């Protein structure tokens with residue numbers, strides 16, 4: 001499963017010099033906008049691969065799971081996890097496209113909703 005969240009940190013009260021929801025080329029090799037790194041870039045990469053995956057002779061399905069309201073308290077992830085396991089029962093691996101400064105993060109606290117985004121509550125298939 002490739003997973004991420006579709007929401008972004010709210011912009012209210014922040015001093016943006018342009019519309020934060022319009023992608024802007026900074027002419028410095030970077031693109032700017034709210035959520036471009038966390039996580040629109042990852043989602044765009046994943047979605048751009050879908051046409052190739054549809055044509056590929058996959059040995060296993062690739063699931064895409066996108067949650068919502070992650071930035072304001074991990075509201076969407078629990079229902080995503082619940083519905084996924086109701087329908088598919090298991091998956092071999094999950095890659096969450098959170099920005100980690102190019103450092104792999106292979107585990108994370110689970111079940112603690114006080115932690116910020118990227119925190120997956122325990123599912124029925126995950127060990128304690």
Ligand SMILES: [Zn+2]
Nearest residue numbers: 038039098117
């Ligand atoms: Zn995030």
